[in-house]
Amino acid sequence: MISQNKRKILRQLELKKRRDAEGLFVAEGRKTVGDLLRGGLACVYLAATPDRLAEIGRLAAGVEVAEAGADELAEVSSLQTRSEVVAIFRKPKVEVPAPNGDKLILALDEVQDPGNLGTIIRTADWFGVRQVVCSSRCADAFGPKAVQATMGALCRVGVVYTDLAAWLRRNAESVGAPVFGTYLEGENIYGAELPSGGVVLMGNEGHGIDPRLSGFVSRKLYIPNFPVGSPTSESLNVSTATAVALSEFRRRQM
Numbered sequence: 001m002i003s004q005n006k007r008k009i010l011r012q013l014e015l016k017k018r019r020d021a022e023g024l025f026v027a028e029g030r031k032t033v034g035d036l037l038r039g040g041l042a043c044v045y046l047a048a049t050p051d052r053l054a055e056i057g058r059l060a061a062g063v064e065v066a067e068a069g070a071d072e073l074a075e076v077s078s079l080q081t082r083s084e085v086v087a088i089f090r091k092p093k094v095e096v097p098a099p100n101g102d103k104l105i106l107a108l109d110e111v112q113d114p115g116n117l118g119t120i121i122r123t124a125d126w127f128g129v130r131q132v133v134c135s136s137r138c139a140d141a142f143g144p145k146a147v148q149a150t151m152g153a154l155c156r157v158g159v160v161y162t163d164l165a166a167w168l169r170r171n172a173e174s175v176g177a178p179v180f181g182t183y184l185e186g187e188n189i190y191g192a193e194l195p196s197g198g199v200v201l202m203g204n205e206g207h208g209i210d211p212r213l214s215g216f217v218s219r220k221l222y223i224p225n226f227p228v229g230s231p232t233s234e235s236l237n238v239s240t241a242t243a244v245a246l247s248e249f250r251r252r253q254m
Helices: 004-012 016-022 030-038 050-059 070-076 114-126 144-150 164-175 238-251
Strands: 024-028 043-048 064-067 085-090 104-108 131-135 158-162 179-188 198-202 219-222
Touching (some): 004 043, 024 030, 030 144, 104 164, 104 238, 114 131
Parallel strands (some): 104 131, 179 198
């Protein structure tokens, strides 16, 4: 049974200001919660149906655990689909990384849709990109929809928020790691020479990369449609464009 106090906490953690204040976030679903537990993220509370508790309860040693009915879990869930598992985790502490010319870092400028953000983090995980640097106006990676879309990648990908302009300026003044941005004009990504390290910068869903950041981009890349020049959609979804870009960077290393 989920106590009234825990119900209150779960509802409060739907709000970003509470997640930030408490350093906690909520994850739902057998797959997501199971992956976060196996990945070593600190869990402080877990509620699940009897069947799911028997399945993943062994991963929650030392964690406060509650057996709950499906209706109880539906009452505390923030998702449209019913969850059989709900858990509270501590947000991982991640330092803002320095840009690096030896490994890829993904930077996101004002990606505002939480589903897009979560999918991008999951994509970064797939392509072995372990650091994602978000502008302060990006969606919250620890909100319910974003967490669900990451499918457990938050235990392997460090996500931090910072002033992207200041971060890129420090890179330009000291490190000098290459910064790649995706634009509707630029060098065809499939013919471009791509190194193993640097910063891949992706922009907002509506207006792309902020012009204030464009001055820090050393290489503009374009993902062409097919056939080239034929009538097509205006642009790719940012999560799809990220997947294409990271795939092409990694393909060069195989």
